[in-house]
Amino acid sequence: MIIGVPKEIKNNENRVALTPAGTQELVKRGHTVHVQSTAGVGSGFSDEQYVSAGAKLLPDAASVFAIAEMIMKVKEPVEQEYNLIRKDQLVFTYFHFASYEPLAKAMIATGAVCLAYETVERIDGSLPLLIPMSEVAGRMAIQEGAKYLEKPLKGRGILLGGVPGVRPAKVLILGGGVVGTNAAKIAAGMGADVTIMDLNITRLRYLDDVMPKNVHTIVSNEYTIREMIKDSDLIIGGVLVPGAKAPKLITRDMLKSMRPGTVLVDVAVDQGGCIETCRPTTHEDPTFIIDDVVHYCVANMPGAVPYTSTLALTNATLPYAIRLANQGWKKAAQENMELRNGLNVIQGEVVYKAVADAFGLGYTDVKKFL
Structure with missing residues (x-):
């Protein structure tokens, strides 16, 4: 298969989808990898490292998209x-379709096959x-929150x-x-007074056992949320509904009961956010103030630590990428339920x-294509 790796162009996004090590694994299996020049520089990987691993360099994104069977x-x-x-x-990427209708409609219009990292799901429900x-992002949320608590x-x-x-x-984690x-883990390690809230009592029992x-x-x-936010200093939104919009656990009216200078970090913002007043910001202009x-x-919080993030992400994605390249998306999805769950638009x-429910779009059972 011909695989293309373009350079990320989102604001301050320095990660790259494939490392030189991952490139070598694909190339030695007979696949061709085209990497856009300087795509890995932000994560600490030079063009020379990709070439040494067997990649072919291309000068721009258009060239990569034009030649690749899998992006x-x-x-x-x-x-x-x-x-x-x-x-x-x-x-093959993060899409988070349910939070942005124009993207969903644009990908529908392309006729491409969109396999979303965030909905590749195991039988136990893990992602x-x-x-x-x-x-x-969870670890960074405390790092950034601690910084923005400064006067x-x-x-x-x-x-x-x-x-x-x-x-x-006082740190409240939703x-x-x-x-x-x-x-x-990070907040406790820094000595904060931490409270985790969740609907799942079994999960809370586990956390109560293992946390300090x-x-x-x-x-x-x-x-309880309304009561807890009154004296919380840092509130972390970490709620996820796979492939769907996050529920709004903190509403606009709740801000008035918080103390001035309280910090909200909404890690769920790429899925619409679990804090009603949150809207996506960038590393260039990360915060805003309401009430x-x-x-x-x-x-894209992990984009600020691209070396760590790229290695962590590609450790996880590479086995799936190899399967897709070896078998093609259709056979891979037929044989692997996790990849089948990742298919969003075909x-x-x-x-x-x-995704269909989020925007009232027509829904087709994936079995039609497999």
């Missing part, structure tokens, strides 16, 4: 890439290609871990999944129900 990306295509995608071309970036950045002026004789910051667990004593667990409901509450809503038809 490997990190972030969803942006508007200037829409017209580069061809009918029947396989695009193997979302997990590594959720781990990064010069309009926060409350609180040190996350406090000092002897002064209480630490969601006890991968994001929430990783956020809690400064992490508490509470069952999530609207009443004296600081909102940090960067949609040749102009939506085959992932949550």
